[in-house]
Amino acid sequence: MEALFQDIQYLKGIGPKRSRQFKRLGVDNIFDLFWYVPRAYFNRGHPDPIKSLKPGEAAAVRATVKGTHASRSRRGLHIFKALMEDDTGLITAVWFNQPFLDQLINPGQELFVSGKVKTAQGLMELNVSEYEILDAGSQQVDVLPVYALTEGLSQKTIRGVILYILNQYLHHYPDILSPELKQKYDLCDIGFAFYNLHFPQDGPAYLRARKRLALEELLLFQYSLIQEQKKQQSDSYVVHQPQSNLLERIQEQLPFVLTSAQTRVLAEIYEDMGASRQMNRLLQGDVGSGKTVVAALSMARAVASGYQAAIMAPTEILVEQHYQSLRKIFQDQGVEVARLTRSTSAGERRSILEALLSGEINILAGTHSIIQDEVEFKCLGLAVIDEQHRFGVKQRALLSYKGYAPDLLVMTATPIPRTLALTLYGDLSLSIIDQMPPGRKKVDTRFVPNRNADRVYRFIARKVREEAVQAYIVCPLVEESEKQDLLAAITLYEGLKEGMFSHLEVGLIHGRLKAWEKEQIMQRFKAGEIKVLVSTTVIEVGVDVPAASIMVVMHAERFGLSQLHQLRGRVGRGKKQSYCFLLGDPHTEDGCKRLMIMENTQDGFRLAQEDLLLRGAGEFWGVKQHGLNQLKVADLLKDLKLLELSRILIQEIGQAEWMNSYIGKKFKKDKDIVNN
Template identity: 45%
Template sequence: MKQLSLEDLKKQSIRYIKGVGESRLSLFKRLNINNFFDLLTYYPKAYEDRSIIKNIADLQDGELCSFEGTIVSNVNVTRPRRGMTISKVSVQDSTGKITAIWFNQHYIKNSLTVGANYIFYGKVERKFNKLQISNPVFEKIDNTQSHNNGLKKSLKILPVYPSTKDLSQNLIRTIMQEALKSFNNIELEDIIPKEIREKYNLADIMFSLNEIHFPKTELDKDMARYRLVFEELFLLQLGLLSYKNIATAERQGIKYTKSYEMEEFIKSLPFELTNAQKRVFKEVEQDMESNNIMNRLVQGDVGSGKTIIAVLALFKAVKCGYQGALMVPTEILAEQHYNSVKPLLEKFDIKVELLSGNQSKKQKQVVFEGLKNGTINVVIGTHALIEDTVEFLNLGLVITDEQHRFGVRQRSILTEKGRNPDVLVMTATPIPRTLALILYGDLDISIIDELPPGRKPIKTYSVNESMRERINNFIRETVQAGQQVYIVCPLVEESEEIEAKSAVVTAEDISKNVFKDLKVGIIHGKMKSNEKESIMRSFKDGEISILVSTTIIEVGVNVPNATLMVIENAERFGLAQLHQLRGRVGRGGTQSYCILFNQSNSKVSKERMKIMAQSNDGFVISEKDLEIRGPGEFFGTKQHGLPELKIANLYKDLEILKLAQEGAKEIAIKDPGLIKNKKLKQYLAQHFGEKATLS
């Protein structure tokens, strides 16, 4: 029997599957389906269970279900208006009666026979206290055979796929069946080692692919899903373990000594550390003083004071004879950190410099030379730090801020500029602890769960369009009181398909009409870097009163004078993102506000806005975000440089995740170089980089 690997499937186009061809290939490409692998791993989002037959008397309003009945009337066809026909028929069983209705289905009249029995499937509605079902699918029953043998189509569990225009569910199902049929005489290579499959009771790969798409029973579907979820999380965990091993390849880290000046430095700070900051720095310090390489994630809510942990770690590194680097995602954030960190460290003879893309060649050259000869102790910069031209004399500590803006590989490039430097990663995107273990599985985790004293909770309100004038008056009052305002929009430009306020249109409207007497600025991702920097600097310096922006300001500059955040089409943002945006205000001593314009009447949208109004705790909000939306939108693994999760739901599959982690660690211990598991080694190299290995 011919054997194929997963990689072989990626080389086979779906064009030649019966029913696809050149014309439909472009439709499938819209769904990111280009090859056999993409198609077979295009998992259903839900299922229609047509296998359970109910009595008519037990049918509930609004449910999708199957029932069996006898046709007890002729098909009645009416034409209420031109271009519309309605076909009605009465169906009865021993418990009750229901009316089946079809719209513009001309074939119905000749398809149903009075006195014959049929299975129907569709959505049941109760209207005027009578049951009806609209546009049901149906199949005639051969009464001489049992249900299981006599029915070909109706009594099945059918997959429901995410779709696109011109690709019906029936068409996707047909193509999927054709694809699976082509594997009848082919064995698909199983990437998971046999001992792991046996220990964790994992089903065969071909069984799993067949049953996840077209399950014979609910139990088969569950077995298939368990296997495929386990596989995704197992491979992800192996990859993360390999990253950890890349970071600690030579095992021996820098063993920092106690710094006698540390206590004096902490006393010199213009504020007192919170208990949470003291606890987290103690964890960092213990890592730095151990023989192992530090790989630690510091999570803290917006405004919890993560930066000072970085400063303390940099101080320790330099006082022990090493250089430190702090990498941040934007130039303006790098500049902000530079301006706040430099005066704290320079009092203790630590030379701090800035490195960013907008510096002149001459300025950069001075920094390059200072880092290479060791006269610069600490550098704060953007992606410019990972360029080949940057060399360090003795890099001992690497810190990345707002880690979700950097891929894992970018972090690796910077660490390779030193000899096993310690690594500290910081993020203000609150992630539930269990999830953080996945996303940052190569890191130990510390959480700053306390805000500095004096911070007033931001008052948050959800409003609709009827409050527009009142909110505009509030914006004007805020500016007249000498404070500044953010107005955030989800889109840069208007879109025909999406009705949402765009930053460009909103800025034009409020600057020319609503607030023409006030200073309005606009900032969005399509602007050139120097334009963005210039606008942001003007806002920070108070030259702009109202800044209209896209989510570009989500991670950003500290403007204590900004006390009002207005978010247009708030329903289009995730809760975690709304919380991040809200964190741009409330940074001074003045009471701050966040106004959420919700243009949706859906129950889910109202529930999300209610959560935002009731809580200022980012960890609570991120948990709720996961619950409501699922992890697909919550974080895309792609931006972290990790393979995409196609079936695992990190909120619902935590138990499988723990087992997958356990299995991955088992392989890492038993076969560290993956000598016995060449397929896994090949997979890691392709998805996590050539250096990815468990040794």
């Protein structure tokens, strides 16, 4: 297998210069070349006759160049045109911003081109997306791979190199599946798979190849997670054995009855907490399903057992809410609750650190400040992480190192399919709250074009006047244009305050405010003094104001489905009918589709699946999660059945000695993954 890891520059016909070009594509060695997956394919076996082409349709044409012409648009865009002819007619092929084609494409050449057919000044044109100059040196196959390129490398060069290594090095590539397993699960050989991924014989051969290589990736992905889990496993653990009736007292005073789903999940957590091993559990539940009270009761069990508990949340607003909720739950129970954030004063911070170390503080709520080295607990028994997707593996590990291997409970309101959750968080047991508290009404969700915004504002004014409700108006805050978006929020706030809502108390909250300012505004909103709160997405997660029953999201097309669902989850927490208005003017098909799905669906699991399909796994989580970005063939959502099969196969395959090297080459560590 070592032959696969030799530097690409030593391959026949490459050398140092071309090697540098390949390395810009992330290809360092022969192994990387095998996994350099085509982004598309040319099927030259069945070209479309020019006479049959219709505007608006995709087409592939094989024809001879009759003449060429280069020009520039008014904006300076280079336009290259080639008049092409086959046995049935003529069409003009058009390329944009590729000036080198002047020297490359000439009359008399035979070309294979594909793209979209359009009409210009009454004549049909083919806007070219892919092309191939056919000559004696062209690969003699019907289906050709199309690869991502970089300056200095052509399709012909990459195809030639790939074809060379397939013929010369494929026998070095190990097949990790035995003949028996391949027969049992109807899987092809690894050699057949790579050959037909790059140069498919036909459609069925490509599908068999893709299935095998997607499974190969998912298997290696699972192995890499197992390796990480072994590194983080601890022989230490905490056993929670309640020494008081604190848990019973807390549960008795709750103003509601737990749902059967909450009761089931708590039983799973309590069993883990009482076991002679460290708990690592993922608690997954839709917005408003009652994860917070489950966390509070788990912390009560830890305190009753003589240990401390901590909860880490991504924003100061959410920490403040947890702090106030926990204080209310543990009121008059002899339990000391504190909070620690970046905004905590130096004096208060010293007092908290001393009280933590002495054991005077039983429960600590905080942002990532609590994983700093100087924060020490006397006996931390349970660590809770809220909104798991906002923190990386590293932060989770740092919190679990506090104390003597405390139990770990991580919570997320971002629902994902069970198999996918078990893969992404393979080191965590999974609990799902799949039931909403009784009596919670659906939020009436409507898409409203920007031009009708005044209708929404009049609706809010009437509801505030007649029913004493409150409303959020959320403006997007996108990193690339943070200043402009912040300005937009301030402008909207001032416009509404002076105009449509001049008779109402209007507030403004955003991330640039100091912690005490944000806290003061949220307290006034909770108290009902502020009737309309203009906000950036700092209120996205966890904020609970039962009287707030109207949510307006500005530029809603700029948000993903899961984020829109989180925002919608801020209302619908009281007894009154709640509304969510999605204002925007989507200019893309995906943008329109997202808003239509939001109108018709309240189910967070379905929304999360749709979001994964629309945006892809990497963008869905917003980070390079565990090497997700390095999956070349597999699609975590579309290949769920293969994901399940990979989990089965792991139990049937012994890990060979060379596997660690194999995994290291397949999922290369980079700073984004390591720091995640």
